[in-house]
Amino acid sequence: MTKSKTHKKKGAAAIITAAVLVLIALFGMAACSNAAQPGTGDSAGASTPKYTITFGVGSGLGTLKAQVDGKELNSGDQVEKGETLVFTAEPAQDYVLGQWTNAGTVIGEASTNTSYNYTVTANADIKVKFQAPFIEGGASLILSPDKLDIEVRVRTSDDTPVTVEGCTETELQSGTQTTTLHAKGTRVILKGKITDLDCRYLNRLTALNVQGCTALRYLSCYVNQLTALNVQGLTALQGLSCQDNQLTELNVQGCTALQGLESRHNKLIALNVQGCTALRYLSCWNNQLTDLNVQGLTALRSLVCDSNRLTALNVQDLPALQGLSCGDNQLTALNVQGCTALRYLSCCVNQLNADAFKKLFDDLPQRQDSDDAKCILYTEKNGVTEGNHTDFTAPSDLADSFNNVKTVKKWKMYKYNAGWNMVEL
Missing domain, CATH: 3.80.10.10 (Ribonuclease Inhibitor)
Structure with a gap:
């Protein structure tokens, strides 16, 4: 190896070493800078998290206001973790304060006081009820x-x-x-x-x-x-x-x-x-119900729950139930197994597919001609979006169940026509 090449290698090594020393020095300065400013760097963790605070009157008449550090807070504002919010409730004339809740859970320590302090640890939905x-x-x-x-x-x-x-x-x-x-x-x-x-x-x-x-x-x-x-x-x-x-x-x-x-x-x-x-x-x-639990109500004879937001309804083993009307919901399943007294069912304007209807037909109880049992399956009324399956000739297993529930179980099957009149199928 020539001297010139050796000198070149030594020169390159010196340059690399110097660059590394500069980077180390800069890193050290940055570390010192961060140490001198808590909360702005990795050593102090991320910035203080904020949470969304919503609040308002749940029922009755009155007002609910909130402050943080003496400043008015609006429902939906974000507040830093650890801050203390002061809520003040004022009933309208002749009302009294009944209850405080957070996300639907009763706040026991708030009792019926008109003031409540909340230290922010998570998103909150504070409601007050006047009565x-x-x-x-x-x-x-x-x-x-x-x-x-x-x-x-x-x-x-x-x-x-x-x-x-x-x-x-x-x-x-x-x-x-x-x-x-x-x-x-x-x-x-x-x-x-x-x-x-x-x-x-x-x-x-x-x-x-x-x-x-x-x-x-x-x-x-x-x-x-x-x-x-x-x-x-x-x-x-x-x-x-x-x-x-x-x-x-x-x-x-x-x-x-x-x-x-x-x-x-x-x-x-x-x-x-x-x-x-x-x-x-x-x-x-x-109403606006998304769930309705009637299990165990063994004396129930009539249930009318149309025009809600139900996605499922289980009336299984309600032996006294004679009439069920649950149309205009979002039902994808309907369990009537064990409803031995049932003789009227209306379930149009839902989301019942062929499989759901087959199970429904198989679960319907045996009736006699004298019972005049009726089941309303769907509607053709103008302006109404029908989500139920409407062709009961297919698939073949559905067609068999449909024919069996009519001829053997003695149920009359109906639809509503465009004029909202019942038409037997």
């Missing part, structure tokens, strides 16, 4: 300011009058006659041994609390402006009619004597009827 006040041994009604004359009927266990507060009238006689009450403000209180309460139809009630009526058997409050109704634990309640309101919540848990529940034409997103073992009639059509 009519609880009245020991009675009921409270909150009226619309533009409708202070209301019609009410009561019945008491011993036929004694009911005491009235907040009206020009001071007593309400027990019996079958409806009485017009003239309220002085928007809150009316009824006290007595009330077993039947009828405050239905165009009274425009915005809130109703009957939790103090422990002997209540029948409650009729339909066609009002109620957004929530709680009858939980009223073990004597047998009949409840609360249709045509604006209910998003209905609590009937523990109503072990309840036989009839009419809750159609509301905005219910959930309905828990588990434990209502005496229930015979349930109507909850035209």
Whole structure:
């Protein structure tokens, strides 16, 4: 090897060594810089995470506000982890605070305080519920300011009058006659041994609390402006009619004597009827239900749950069920196995395919000609999108089940034509 080549190699090595030393020095400076500024580099981890905070009034009338570090917070804003939010709830006139929830779960430590502090650890959806006040041994009604004359009927266990507060009238006689009450403000209180309460139809009630009526058997409050109704634990309640309101919540848990529940034409997103073992009639059509659990309701005779958002419905082993109407949902399956009393079924406007219908036909109970059993499978009504399978001549196994359920099991099969008239298939 020549001297010139040797010198060239030594020169190149020196250059590489110098470059490495420069990189080491720069890296060291950067490390020192990061160490001097906590939270901006890898040694301090990523920047503080932020979480989305939504909040609002769940039911009733009032306001809910939130602040962080003394600044107003809007629902949907993002807040850094570890920050403390101060929520302040203010009930509207005559309302009281009933409950705080986070993502639907009750916040026990908040109780019924009008202020609640929340330290951010995750996304949160804080809701507050306002309600009519609880009245020991009675009921409270909150009226619309533009409708202070209301019609009410009561019945008491011993036929004694009911005491009235907040009206020009001071007593309400027990019996079958409806009485017009003239309220002085928007809150009316009824006290007595009330077993039947009828405050239905165009009274425009915005809130109703009957939790103090422990002997209540029948409650009729339909066609009002109620957004929530709680009858939980009223073990004597047998009949409840609360249709045509604006209910998003209905609590009937523990109503072990309840036989009839009419809750159609509301905005219910959930309905828990588990434990209502005496229930015979349930109507909850035209709501926003995505799930409905009726398992174990062995006394149930009639179920009407059309026009919801159900994707599945299991009525298996309900031996008393005679009528089921579940059209205009998103059902992909329908289990009627063990419904030995069933004799009417309407399931049009769903997503039932050939396999779903074959199972349905195989599960339908044996009937007699005298039973006049009917099953409505689909519609041809103009403007309605029918998702069900409509050709029962194919596939062959479906055709066989279809013919068997008609000729052997004695079910009459129908469709709705364009004029919404039933036509036998």
